[in-house]
Amino acid sequence: MAVDDLPQADIELLVQSIRDYAIFMLDPRGRIASWNAGAQRIKGYTADEIIGTHFSVFYPPEDVASGKPAMELEAAAADGRWEEEGWRVRKDGTRFWASVVITALRGEAGELRGFGKVTRDLTERRSMARALDERGLLLAHLVQAQERERRRIASDVHDDTIQSMVAVGMRLRALGEGLPEEHAAGVGALGEAVEAAVGRLRDLTFRLRPPADGLVEGLTAYLEQEMAGVAYELVNRLDGEPPPESAITVYRICQEALTNVRKHAGAVAVAVELASLDGGVHVRVRDDGVGITREDGRNDHFGLIEMRERAETAGGWWSIRGAPGMGTTVDFWVPAVPHRTS
Template structure:
């Protein structure tokens, strides 16, 4: 046997093995077309997927497998022309089985050319992606429903918050009038009656903070959190907040250690900055009762830096980012109150003012929250 004959025989055997390999593939429809689009080969995978036997399809035009809609718009010629021009064409579309049923298919069409570049035909590889497509459609449906539910929830929060705020304002006004009247009585404002009024005030303030937090949730979600910038002395705001928390610090047995630079002045929203400080101080007292709270305010170049440090229960490393998410908490709600909104709102405010808020903590060793705000405020903020 000559060398040429041996090479030719080896080539024939290789081609036969390749044909056997393609014919035996059952998970993919693999078949060849001539240059005019007629089926030349048809493997077991194609028979299983489309329902046509090899005898039925070989010699037939590939358009047999297309939907009437695709045929009307010339999809067959379009795909073959694209494959011929680019060498390969990939699509995800509907195909038709022998019994008329349809399925979603991922189809790759490859142009086959000889050594001189002449088009000899096409190779098609088709995979059934119906289940994948259904899963994606179900995912999209669930996502739409989730978005609708979130929108409905936010709308409810907004409406409920506004509805709650009106009677709260009325209750506070009536409570002030009651206090004023009590001051004129013989009992004065000391004693059991006064203590009851203080407790009522505390509960109303707590409810008002919750309502404001719910309103902020709606505003932030709808990208409607406005900032009214003005020249603000951060040291003065800090002193005001500390004054509001004096009784709470005393009740919790938390000694306050304060250090502030003079003249930490920037363009911020005073109420929003007050909100950040209040949230951080409230958490320090809540999670570290009986232990000191350290507050440090510095001016560092063109930024202000506020540090609130407690010596309470601390936060594990895996929870340190999660606690800044909406409605997230690092502790059980059975042991600590709150809705998991304070830190999320604080971060949104800090970032809205061009700054940031971070935490450093270890379980059992307390937590340190650091707020950094540019003195220039947020460009384009409302005056």
Template sequence: MLDEVPDALILRDSNGNILFANRQAEILFEYSQSELLSISFRQLIPSLQDSSQLPADSISLLQLPPRENNSELAGITKSGRNITVEVCSRKLPGSNTPLTLLSIRDVSNRKLFEESTRVNQERFRLLVESVQDYAIYLLDPQGNVLSWNTGAERIKGYSSKEIVGKHFSLFYPQEALEQDWPAQELKQAIAQGRFEDEGWRLRKDGSRFWANVVITSLFEEDGSLKGFAKVTRDLTERKKHEQTIQEKNEELEKALRAKDHFLATMSHELRTPLNAILGFTGTLLMRLPGPLTQDQEKQLRTVQTSAKHLLSLINDLLDLAKVESGKIELASEWLVCRELLQEIHRSVQLMADVKKIQLDLIVSPPELLIRADRRALHQILLNLISNAIKFTESGRVVVEVHRRNVDSRVEIEFRISDSGIGIALEDQSKLFRAFTQLDHGRSGKIEGTGLGLYFSNKLAILLGGRIQVQSTSGRGSTFTLILPQE
């Protein structure tokens, strides 16, 4: 029965001789039963000189002893390992020689844990006291300050002597006190275990700072309220930064509204006179008012060409402004690819004929459909095909469109290939930048704003697609528009 007791039990006489040891004593001190019976008890616990040092009458042979008043002593095992043990004793009556029964429990791990806990608590206390970026302090259940760290002194301006014992509502502005914020915050911390908020708080000198506040409720083991831990961080600079950003955003929104108004006005005020100029020059060139001399016709065609160029420039700028401001509205519909390309073909045929460039359309299958915004897709393809013709002196431009499956996705691919001047590899990354025109080494200046590809790429992204380019200088280029399909 005694071998089943979880503590080591040793029976000794007044001279320290061991008369009995249970199995747990063998395990604890690393001796066999016979070895224990041949040594003195003082060899196991050298610091114990007299059993009168130990709590008496605390051992029952059939029951674990109560250990509230047990002595902690240093013991040593057979291998020389130092251990800490709790020892209590009881003198056994009915014997001519005084006998003492000792109950011994190994508490080495507990002592190590207690020491580790003590060290960690001391480190934490020193850490909290030294933190300067956070005000960390404790409150009693009524909200009075119990402790005050260096960060609290720096942020709030009070020394520990000035503030300990004062109520924490001292840190709140008048409008917060009128709404009973301090009491409400503690109530929420008790109910939820934690409360967090941001708002204005007061320093000792009366100045305000924007604070992030976290209050954590602390409870005793029996569930009664012990108090609160409060952490306050000064976020005034962040608040100022946010206010600055908000003001800048408001200014930006105001500027955007002004820009939208300007664009709407410019759209009307610039396009109207240009359309009138184009209309009148067209009428004159048709000789409806009367015959023209050769010189008059030449000058009128110059006016007409310049007006068309200016109108195109204005349209590009206005379209660009709409894209960048998110004002373009897209409406998807089913389109017949062949019909759309034939429409564009008619628009650019004259340009191709003038340069004697062959323009081929290949649609596979011929009845291929695509779901997209008609105006946006038309604009992208028109820009890509026009560029191909513009930068090709002779040869051909081929426009191919087909459907392909990629990883369970369906895509429609438009490929525009030319036999033109090509684009050097180092210049290809510049193609989709706004107002960028590459130097192709041509003697004549290429007309345009440098917005065509930039605008086309923006539209492609809005359609959920992308534009890719493959080109070799002097050997032509291939631009590919890839659009996903549902």
């Protein structure tokens, strides 16, 4: 029996049963008209939740803002087909690397009836490929070199600068004890300034140290040390300890995110969630603070730029969202596949 001879119901049953590919139809305006089991598995929505919604819901915010979904439909309508690989978004907000094909569907008279869309999740394959390339190996070496340099600086500051300043503080206290009251007050103020500087340097050496005992242990220690006055929760859903360069990248991004919470958010509570996902580590840092607005310029803050660059350099993604007064969520994912050394 030829494919053309198969009953329509059997063809629909076949499409609906496929789980490795998201296969669905769009109307001419881009609204979802059908939904198969693979689409639900890959994207997370049930048919009842998603049918009738515009397909741009699957695109990252920056792609929606640039008009990319509409451009892809226009290209498919003009050329009959559009194909690409890129980031897409699941129902829970996480991203996955997708292979996407959009095909224009036309009636016998040539009128546009809609589009067929096939999506495949390539995140794990992309992570594996990246782990084996020379760029990934170079990145691993770079991260390790950066952490060695941070460790050296921390050691130098602790063993030399801090010890010298502690000695200066002790001498100032001794000197103040033998001076008249009007002079002792000034020397005492100098001693207090030196003591405060020593405290800041000790905080710096702590922040410079890498998570030597593992990612979860390192983040736990950082939360205990730095988040005084803020209730915190660390949720660990990792399958195991990530490779060292991945753990360090995650730790440094979390460190910057938590620093922002402590300095800028005015938060009462913060939660850090770690989970194994798509061959990598997915992290959410959520606070209940002041949130963000377009007007406050925080998206251009150096720390936010650094977080994004760390994630993207590692082959992952990073995003931030939050409405005024509704808290802020930093969301990112980095691959966690060991690199070959030869």
